[in-house]
Amino acid sequence: MAVEKGLKQGRRGFLKQAGLAAGTISFIGRAQNAWPDSDGAARIDIRPAPSGALRRAGHVTRVTADPTKIPPPITRRRPAVVPVLLEAKEVLAEIETGVLFRFMTYNGQVPGPFIRVREGDTVELTLRNLTENTQAHNVDMHAVMGPGGGALATLTHPGEEAHLRFKATYPGAFIYHCAVSNMDMHISSGMFGMILVEPKNGLPHVDHEFYLGQHEVYTDKPAGAPGYHGFNVDAMVKEQPNYVLFNGAKDALTATAYGPMRVHTGETARVFLVVGGPNLSSSFHAIGNVWQDLWPEGQTLNPAHRYIQTYPVPPGSTVVATLRFPVPGEVKLVDHALTRVVHKGCLAVIEAEGPEVPSTFSPGSLHKL
Numbered sequence: 001m002a003v004e005k006g007l008k009q010g011r012r013g014f015l016k017q018a019g020l021a022a023g024t025i026s027f028i029g030r031a032q033n034a035w036p037d038s039d040g041a042a043r044i045d046i047r048p049a050p051s052g053a054l055r056r057a058g059h060v061t062r063v064t065a066d067p068t069k070i071p072p073p074i075t076r077r078r079p080a081v082v083p084v085l086l087e088a089k090e091v092l093a094e095i096e097t098g099v100l101f102r103f104m105t106y107n108g109q110v111p112g113p114f115i116r117v118r119e120g121d122t123v124e125l126t127l128r129n130l131t132e133n134t135q136a137h138n139v140d141m142h143a144v145m146g147p148g149g150g151a152l153a154t155l156t157h158p159g160e161e162a163h164l165r166f167k168a169t170y171p172g173a174f175i176y177h178c179a180v181s182n183m184d185m186h187i188s189s190g191m192f193g194m195i196l197v198e199p200k201n202g203l204p205h206v207d208h209e210f211y212l213g214q215h216e217v218y219t220d221k222p223a224g225a226p227g228y229h230g231f232n233v234d235a236m237v238k239e240q241p242n243y244v245l246f247n248g249a250k251d252a253l254t255a256t257a258y259g260p261m262r263v264h265t266g267e268t269a270r271v272f273l274v275v276g277g278p279n280l281s282s283s284f285h286a287i288g289n290v291w292q293d294l295w296p297e298g299q300t301l302n303p304a305h306r307y308i309q310t311y312p313v314p315p316g317s318t319v320v321a322t323l324r325f326p327v328p329g330e331v332k333l334v335d336h337a338l339t340r341v342v343h344k345g346c347l348a349v350i351e352a353e354g355p356e357v358p359s360t361f362s363p364g365s366l367h368k369l
């Protein structure tokens with residue numbers, strides 16, 4: 001640890017000398033979708049936290065990331081220096097109504113902020129570990145070419161801030177995640193997100209972009225049992241989660257929680273999925289639709305796969321895929337390991353509004369035999 005600390009401080013001293021003080025970046029969402037209470041309006045009254053540590057950690061009722069909160073496509077054609085601020089935040093929030101869990105997050109949301117840069121950009125990353133936190137945190141970005149993906153350079157204890165300057169030398173959609181010694185617990189508690197390094201010529205035009213993160217949670221009570229749920233390390237070691245989630249809450253992106261994503265018929269949408277795990281792969285499927293173009297591993301420089309029904313996304317990876325919406329209705333996004341949908345909360349919905357298209361889809365009437 002002493003060696004790690006020394007290395008870290010040496011690196012940070014260098015960065016300070018180079019004049020690379022922390023900057024901030026705003027993750028500005030596009031207002032194309034009606035997404036209620038992005039700033040986390042309360043849904044329940046939070047009861048007193050069960051420990052002093054939790055009381056110190058601060059409270060929010062929602063960690064679900066707004067799936068439309070994605071920086072816009074990059075139009076510039078020159079490299080830039082992009083400041084990025086990630087704040088490690090330990091927060092008490094709901095997995096579902098009445099079920100409280102102490103999440104560990106980047107910037108209070110799961111998945112963490114969608115970071116968007118261009119191949120050749122230089123990122124000035126700040127990892128800030130809030131004073132009220134209880135744990136060490138850092139970040140390993142798969143877009144970083146260098147030791148640990150930046151994990152050692154960004155290792156911080158509560159009340160510390162670390163800086164890393166790196167060049168995004170190759171394009172693609174990459175996971176970032178906490179990588180301290182008990183990284184599986186930190187990722188399971190919510191510490192993962194996506195950095196998109198756009199190729200120099202950009203990505204194809206789409207009408208909408210949506211950002212999802214899948215991960216699994218291991219708590220010490222049955223799913224749905226009201227009250228505070230602690231972390232169940234034994235269940236994690238056995239890889240037996242009681243929740244598998246998109247965006248940090250049960251059925252988060254559906255009408256029963258924070259509402260579906262919305263499009264109109266005739267439009268296109270690009271879906272970015274990052275799978276934090278820490279242990280389970282996703283069998284990513286769109287019910288009643290098909291992945292029209294799909295880039296495995298988020299590698300958009302490679303030729304797209306076409307008309308894919310279900311695609312495996314391992315923990316520590318991403319997929320980028322597009323959908324068309326020729327007919328109205330719900331498109332349910334699921335992990336096709338369907339017990340995770342029925343019993344563990346892994347469901348998101350895109351609602352397509354528009355006129356019926358009977359030539360493509362025309363339900364008949366029901367008759368008794």
Ligand SMILES: [Cu+2]
Nearest residue numbers: 137138178186
């Ligand atoms: Cu952490």
